[in-house]
Amino acid sequence: MMLNNNSQKHYLLFFFLILAGSVCAQNKAIGKVVDEKNNKELNKVDIFINNDKTPSLTTTSGSFIVQSDSIIHQLRFSKKNYITETLDITPENAENIFVQLSQAKVSDIQEIVLQSGKTKYKNKKENPAYAIMQKVWAQKRNNGLEKFDTYSYKEYEKTQFDLNNLDSAFMKKKIFNKLDFIFSYADSTASGRLGLPIFLNEAVYENYGKNKPDKDSKRTLVAQKTSGFQDNQVITVSAKNLYRDINIYDNTLNYFDIGFQSPVGTDGFSTYDYSLMDTITIRGEKAFQIRYQPKRKDILAFQGNLYIDTDTYAVLGATLKSTQKINVNFVNSVYTQVEYDNPDDATFLPKKMVTEFEMSPFSKKKGAKSIIAKRSVDYSDYQFNKPLDPKVFKRTEEEYEDKFTNKNDAYWTKVRPDTLSKAEQGVYNMLDELQQTPKFNRMVKLFETLGSRYYNAFKGIDIGPIFSIYGRNEVEGDRIRLGARTYFGLNDTWRAQFYTAYGFKDQQFKYGVEARYMFNKLNRFMIGAGTSRDIVQLGGQLTSGDGVTPQSSSSSTFFARGENISLSSVNKTSVFAAIEPWKNFQIRVDGVMQSIKSAIPEKFNLMYFKDGQLRKTVNDSHVTISLIAKPGAKFSQTGIDRYQARNLAPTIVLRYTRGIEGLFNADFNYDKLQFMLYKPFLIGSAGKLVVNFEAGKNFNTVPLALQNIIPANLSYGLVPNTFSQLNYYEFVTDAYTTLQLEHHFNGKILSYIPLIKKLKLREVAFIRGAYGTLSDASKAINVEGFKYSAPSEHIYYEYGFGIENIGIGNLRIFRVDFNWRGNYLDRPDISKFGVKAGFQVGF
Numbered sequence: 042m043m044l045n046n047n048s049q050k051h052y053l054l055f056f057f058l059i060l061a062g063s064v065c066a067q068n069k070a071i072g073k074v075v076d077e078k079n080n081k082e083l084n085k086v087d088i089f090i091n092n093d094k095t096p097s098l099t100t101t102s103g104s105f106i107v108q109s110d111s112i113i114h115q116l117r118f119s120k121k122n123y124i125t126e127t128l129d130i131t132p133e134n135a136e137n138i139f140v141q142l143s144q145a146k147v148s149d150i151q152e153i154v155l156q157s158g159k160t161k162y163k164n165k166k167e168n169p170a171y172a173i174m175q176k177v178w179a180q181k182r183n184n185g186l187e188k189f190d191t192y193s194y195k196e197y198e199k200t201q202f203d204l205n206n207l208d209s210a211f212m213k214k215k216i217f218n219k220l221d222f223i224f225s226y227a228d229s230t231a232s233g234r235l236g237l238p239i240f241l242n243e244a245v246y247e248n249y250g251k252n253k254p255d256k257d258s259k260r261t262l263v264a265q266k267t268s269g270f271q272d273n274q275v276i277t278v279s280a281k282n283l284y285r286d287i288n289i290y291d292n293t294l295n296y297f298d299i300g301f302q303s304p305v306g307t308d309g310f311s312t313y314d315y316s317l318m319d320t321i322t323i324r325g326e327k328a329f330q331i332r333y334q335p336k337r338k339d340i341l342a343f344q345g346n347l348y349i350d351t352d353t354y355a356v357l358g359a360t361l362k363s364t365q366k367i368n369v370n371f372v373n374s375v376y377t378q379v380e381y382d383n384p385d386d387a388t389f390l391p392k393k394m395v396t397e398f399e400m401s402p403f404s405k406k407k408g409a410k411s412i413i414a415k416r417s418v419d420y421s422d423y424q425f426n427k428p429l430d431p432k433v434f435k436r437t438e439e440e441y442e443d444k445f446t447n448k449n450d451a452y453w454t455k456v457r458p459d460t461l462s463k464a465e466q467g468v469y470n471m472l473d474e475l476q477q478t479p480k481f482n483r484m485v486k487l488f489e490t491l492g493s494r495y496y497n498a499f500k501g502i503d504i505g506p507i508f509s510i511y512g513r514n515e516v517e518g519d520r521i522r523l524g525a526r527t528y529f530g531l532n533d534t535w536r537a538q539f540y541t542a543y544g545f546k547d548q549q550f551k552y553g554v555e556a557r558y559m560f561n562k563l564n565r566f567m568i569g570a571g572t573s574r575d576i577v578q579l580g581g582q583l584t585s586g587d588g589v590t591p592q593s594s595s596s597s598t599f600f601a602r603g604e605n606i607s608l609s610s611v612n613k614t615s616v617f618a619a620i621e622p623w624k625n626f627q628i629r630v631d632g633v634m635q636s637i638k639s640a641i642p643e644k645f646n647l648m649y650f651k652d653g654q655l656r657k658t659v660n661d662s663h664v665t666i667s668l669i670a671k672p673g674a675k676f677s678q679t680g681i682d683r684y685q686a687r688n689l690a691p692t693i694v695l696r697y698t699r700g701i702e703g704l705f706n707a708d709f710n711y712d713k714l715q716f717m718l719y720k721p722f723l724i725g726s727a728g729k730l731v732v733n734f735e736a737g738k739n740f741n742t743v744p745l746a747l748q749n750i751i752p753a754n755l756s757y758g759l760v761p762n763t764f765s766q767l768n769y770y771e772f773v774t775d776a777y778t779t780l781q782l783e784h785h786f787n788g789k790i791l792s793y794i795p796l797i798k799k800l801k802l803r804e805v806a807f808i809r810g811a812y813g814t815l816s817d818a819s820k821a822i823n824v825e826g827f828k829y830s831a832p833s834e835h836i837y838y839e840y841g842f843g844i845e846n847i848g849i850g851n852l853r854i855f856r857v858d859f860n861w862r863g864n865y866l867d868r869p870d871i872s873k874f875g876v877k878a879g880f881q882v883g884f
Contacts, residue, residue, distance in 0.1 A: 072138025089117040125319040132462040170315035176354040185388030189425040202240035241268040300723040327351045355383040373399040419458045503528040516640045517544025532680035551575040559681045565621040572614040580750025584717035607769040608640040631665040637746040648824040649744035659746040662707035663700040691720035711741035728786040738776040742818040759879035766862035773829040774813030783807040805843035838863040856881045
């Protein structure tokens with residue numbers, strides 16, 4: 042789930058080994074309720090747990106004890122003629138609750154009915170909650186940081202993963218032999234099962250920003266402490282990347298890069314039913330309590346409470362809880378609690394945000410073994426319009442170095458808003474002890490091998506990739522490939538790797554070797570060089586990097602339509618240098634010398650004319666300058682190989698290539714310009730649209746081996762940014778433009794079909810188009826140039842739909858696509874319809 046292949050070393054081990062979780066919250070609450078004026082104990086007080094519509098207990102005296110099978114986040118105390126009070130429950134206050142209820146006074150609302158069900162109104166204007174929400178929308182607030190010339194504030198972030206629903210039978214399983222000491226760190230819950238913390242990360246950030254004269258911002262890590270994983274930032278960052286900061290006033294809230302309808306959004310009434318419940322006091326402010334719930338339970342929406350200031354109609358706080366039918370892979374439930382400060386009538390400032398996910402790889406049933414992933418963020422020390430040193434906005438050092446992790450216990454005691462619970466304190470000791478256990482380390486190695494695709498043979502050397510050992514194609518027949526790489530850690534500043542392959546049909550050895558070194562982690566200045574000799578499928582991508590030892594999956598395909606005879610034999614030597622002068626913006630220069638010829642001359646002809654002579658090998662030397670921008674991208678480590686976490690960040694590439702005739706016996710001068718834009722968009726409650734746009738042009742006449750090939754996919758698997766119904770080399774272009782649109786509806790359509798909706802399938806629709814031109818000169822230079830053409834008469838297009846989220850329980854990672862070819866149907870040996878299938882791991 043968006044984790045780096047190497048990040049699975051510890052996190053996936055716990056996730057699939059124990060499959061359980063429980064936050065350090067409480068399933069039991071104890072306390073007393075009294076009258077605010079005279080402190081006399083009150084009876085007949087209805088106590089509601091979380092967002093329950095019916096009371097869990099009606100008191101017979103002032104003291105009370107309430108229990109629940111689920112985690113208690115909040116208690117609501119209601120008594121006739123008294124103002125309802127709501128209290129947030131934490132591990133620190135759960136067993137010593139003291140509630141004072143004040144007698145109700147006449148308010149602006151003439152009558153308030155505590156709802157046990159949904160009230161029917163003739164129209165929404167009769168609903169008093171609608172009148173309140175209209176005023177909220179009329180005074181929609183913006184984040185207050187945008188109104189000040191400069192600002193700064195601090196963040197304390199705590200991310201924790203806990204195991205839930207452990208029982209004695211589970212703990213006695215053979216797999217935990219010699220690891221059973223971990224359960225001594227578990228705490229009993231009200232359900233009689235155990236909750237076990239397994240991961241805890243604390244971090245302190247300082248935030249700086251300015252809006253005038255120009256906008257800029259900087260979020261700096263000040264300190265970080267991680268349980269047992271101090272040397273493995275992939276685990277830490279991958280955990281944090283599960284979460285997105287949300288603005289409750291937005292129409293769409295981003296969870297897992299999936300859009301959920303906001304209950305405070307201006308179009309909330311199209312999704313939710315609202316009920317005015319009461320007026321309560323929150324941090325000394327009177328607030329309307331509005332309960333909301335989705336009109337349909339099988340859509341991506343929430344249920345919970347909104348707390349609206351009675352004077353300013355600002356959102357003081359909100360709770361958002363997913364429905365039981367949440368259709369998100371690996372996720373059983375989502376819970377978020379937000380609190381805001383409102384300095385004036387137009388703005389808000391975040392005060393606290395708590396987000397909790399219950400995740401299980403297999404089952405959504407209540408009581409299933411799962412992991413609770415909880416993140417809480419406290420915002421404090423806001424300062425506005427104070428002069429800021431320009432240096433604070435400059436990148437002066439890379440995060441995650443030792444200086445960010447060597448703070449003592451006294452420091453952490455001071456910066457924490459709340460003290461750690463006993464269970465949270467124990468997790469630091471447990472992970473350290475666990476990593477000293479040989480059995481655990483052996484299991485770590487197994488999971489690391491499966492996740493990274495490399496097997497650590499001995500210190501500093503990995504063998505692999507293990508899934509590329511065997512392949513097959515028309516030229517080589519059965520193919521064996523063995524490789525190795527240096528690997529000392531995730532943050533290595535250098536890496537060398539090589540592979541060798543042998544084809545039993547052509548009886549030829551192939552190889553590739555490369556080395557890369559990074560001089561500076563801050564600007565990521567690096568160089569690399571390599572050489573390879575192999576059989577490859579050219580034209581697998583349009584905007585493809587030169588790379589050093591590229592591996593083309595289309596040259597080794599087990600199941601495909603037709604024979605792949607358009608393979609090339611390529612000898613290639615490359616050097617490169619790259620730097621990031623600004624964060625997430627890379628400048629890269631590649632120098633390439635290569636010779637290309639057909640791997641099957643009798644079936645696939647790459648011969649061309651040069652100076653009146655017929656040639657079969659293209660000699661090419663070129664220099665490529667690439668500008669690569671990924672604004673908003675997040676990465677999990679600082680080494681030469683980084684994993685980019687999946688989010689909505691775009692990828693923008695502008696690439697210029699200059700071929701140099703005569704350099705290392707090169708045959709052609711040419712200029713090529715290419716552009717690519719990839720970007721996912723959340724389209725409200727309608728789902729997610731993924732856009733991939735590419736354009737390019739060769740400004741000179743070059744042979745087929747150097748031309749732009751509209752990429753095809755002849756396999757029966759899913760290959761992104763290709764055309765499923767094209768054949769290899771069917772369209773060849775001097776200039777091209779392609780656009781691929783793929784929309785994920787997240788089950789919005791299928792959820793209306795009575796029987797189908799129980800399967801929780803999701804629908805995908807897509808359309809792909811390509812337009813290009815090919816000059817007569819480019820056709821004439823090739824011996825068989827008459828065979829090739831570009832989609833210049835009409836825009837070639839194909840379309841179709843897919844069904845994703847196929848599987849059982851929470852494990853729904855299979856997808857099937859149905860593709861139709863839209864035009865150019867009179868060509869021989871084409872495929873008008875095709876089915877593609879594959880695994881798609883994600884939420």
